[in-house]
Amino acid sequence: MRSLVSPDRKYYYLSITQPPVEIVHDDPDDMQIVIRCPYCGKKTTVGDTVMISGFIGCPHCYWEAGGLLNTVMWIREHDYEEYKKGDFYKAGFKENLKLWEERKNK
Numbered sequence: 664m665r666s667l668v669s670p671d672r673k674y675y676y677l678s679i680t681q682p683p684v685e686i687v688h689d690d691p692d693d694m695q696i697v698i699r700c701p702y703c704g705k706k707t708t709v710g711d712t713v714m715i716s717g718f719i720g721c722p723h724c725y726w727e728a729g730g731l732l733n734t735v736m737w738i739r740e741h742d743y744e745e746y747k748k749g750d751f752y753k754a755g756f757k758e759n760l761k762l763w764e765e766r767k768n769k
């Protein structure tokens with residue numbers, strides 16, 4: 664696989680639709696490079712990241728109820744313009760999890 668590390672090895676390009684993420688611990692194996700998840704902020708490795716529609720999460724924030732997977736699927740169905748814009752992603756995991764709980768309780 665082609666390396667997506669910036670020339671100064673400070674950033675990693677996880678997705679061409681998102682800004683690069685800061686490298687926390689470098690490693691010669693790209694999959695083992697430690698980064699902070701751009702969605703929840705937890706440390707994870709490049710190899711553990713998961714993507715849907717260009718939005719990246721990690722095992723901490725992707726699979727759980729109200730996580731990135733559920734959030735993207737919901738927004739795609741209910742607010743397509745927002746889905747295309749992607750502002751919800753910048754709000755992050757905690758904020759979207761809160762919204763998910765509110766929608767559930769309606």
Ligand SMILES: [Zn+2]
Pocket residue numbers: 700701702703704705720721722723724725
């Ligand atoms: Zn995450």
